[in-house]
Amino acid sequence: AQSVTQLGSHVSVSEGALVLLRCNYSSSVPPYLFWYVQYPNQGLQLLLKYTTGATLVKGINGFEAEFKKSETSFHLTKPSAHMSDAAEYFCAVRTNFGNEKLTFGTGTRLTIIP
Amino acid sequence: DGGITQSPKYLFRKEGQNVTLSCEQNLNHDAMYWYRQDPGQGLRLIYYSQIVNDFQKGDIAEGYSVSREKKESFPLTVTSAQKNPTAFYLCASKKEGATGYTDTQYFGPGTRLTVL
Numbered sequence: 001a002q003s004v005t006q007l008g009s010h011v012s013v014s015e016g017a018l019v020l021l022r023c024n025y026s027s028s029v030p031p032y033l034f035w036y037v038q039y040p041n042q043g044l045q046l047l048l049k050y051t052t053g054a055t056l057v058k059g060i061n062g063f064e065a066e067f068k069k070s071e072t073s074f075h076l077t078k079p080s081a082h083m084s085d086a087a088e089y090f091c092a093v094r095t096n097f098g099n100e101k102l103t104f105g106t107g108t109r110l111t112i113i114p
Numbered sequence: 115d116g117g118i119t120q121s122p123k124y125l126f127r128k129e130g131q132n133v134t135l136s137c138e139q140n141l142n143h144d145a146m147y148w149y150r151q152d153p154g155q156g157l158r159l160i161y162y163s164q165i166v167n168d169f170q171k172g173d174i175a176e177g178y179s180v181s182r183e184k185k186e187s188f189p190l191t192v193t194s195a196q197k198n199p200t201a202f203y204l205c206a207s208k209k210e211g212a213t214g215y216t217d218t219q220y221f222g223p224g225t226r227l228t229v230l
Contacts, residue, residue: 009154034218043118043204043221044157090156101172102219104149106156 002027004093006105014113019063019078021108023091026072032094033074034102035065037087044090050074061085086112117141118222120205125227127199135190135225137205144210146188147219150174151202160203163188164210192227199229 007022025031032051036044048059055067061084065076074091091105118139127133137146145164149157159172163182177196182188188207192199203226206219 036221041123041202041224041226043120043223044206045221046218049218101159101162104156104158106154 002031002093002103004091004103004105006089006091006108008108009106010109010111012111012113013081015083016080019076019081019085019110021076021089021091021110023065023074023076023105024072025074025091025093027093033065033067034092034094035059035063035074035076036090036092037061038090038107039087047076047089081110081112083112083114086110118205118207118220120203120222120225123223123225125225127227127229129229130194132194133192133199133227135192135203135205135227137188137190137222138186139188139205139207139220139222140186141207141209141220142185143207143220144185145208146182147206147208148172148178148180148188148190149204149206151204151224157204160190199227202226 003026005024034049035047037047038044047063048057050057050067058064063078067074088107088109090107092102121136147162148160151157158174160178161180163169166185169180169182179191202224204224205222208219
C-alpha cells in the first residue's frame with residue numbers, strides 16, 4: 001500500500017530562517033509527489049509537484065522540493081521564512097498507476113516566530 | 115472566474131438528520147473528489163468520480179452517498195449512518211489525462227459541518 005509520512009506535526013522557525021518540512025513516501029510504482037498548503041479554514045493550494053524529469057522542483061512562494069528516490073523522500077524547503085508562510089502543509093503521493101487517487105500525509109503545521 | 119465552489123461554508127445539523135453538501139466546478143474537469151479532514155489525520159478520501167454517472171468508494175465511504183448526474187456537480191450526502199460526521203469536508207476536481215498522467219487536483223474552500 002502507498003503511504004506518506006510527514007515527520008513533525010508542528011515545526012517552528014524564526015522569520016528569515018530556513019524552512020525544512022520532511023516527507024517520506026512508500027510506493028510500489030514510480031511516484032508522483034505533491035506539496036499542498038492550507039491556510040486556516042480554507043481549501044488546499046498546490047505548492048509544487050514532481051512527476052518525471054528534474055528531481056529538484058520549484059514552486060510558488062519561494063518553496064522547492066527535491067525528489068530523492070534512494071531515500072524515498074520529498075522534503076520541502078524555503079531559504080528564508082516569512083510570516084505569511086505560517087500554515088499547514090501536506091505532502092501527497094499518487095497511488096496505483098491508472099488510479100488517480102492521492103494519499104495524503106497527516107500534515108505539518110508551520111509556525112513562524114517573529 | 116473558474117474554480118470550485120462549496121456551499122455552505124458552515125453547516126449545523128441535528129444528530130440523525132441527513133445533510134447534503136454542494137460542490138460545483140466550472141473548470142471543465144472530468145474527475146471530482148470528496149475528502150474529509152479531521153485534526154491530526156490529514157485528508158481521507160470518501161468518494162470520487164472520474165466520469166458522469168459513475169463513482170467509486172474511497173477509504174471511508176460508510177455513512178456517505180454521492181451522485182454525479184452532471185459534469186459540473188458532485189454533491190455529497192452525509193447520512194444518519196455516519197457515526198461521527200462533524201468534520202471539515204473538501205471537494206476537489208482534476209482534468210483527466212488521456213495517458214493516465216496525473217494532473218493536479220484543485221480544491222474548493224471547504225464546508226465545516228457540525229452535528230449537534
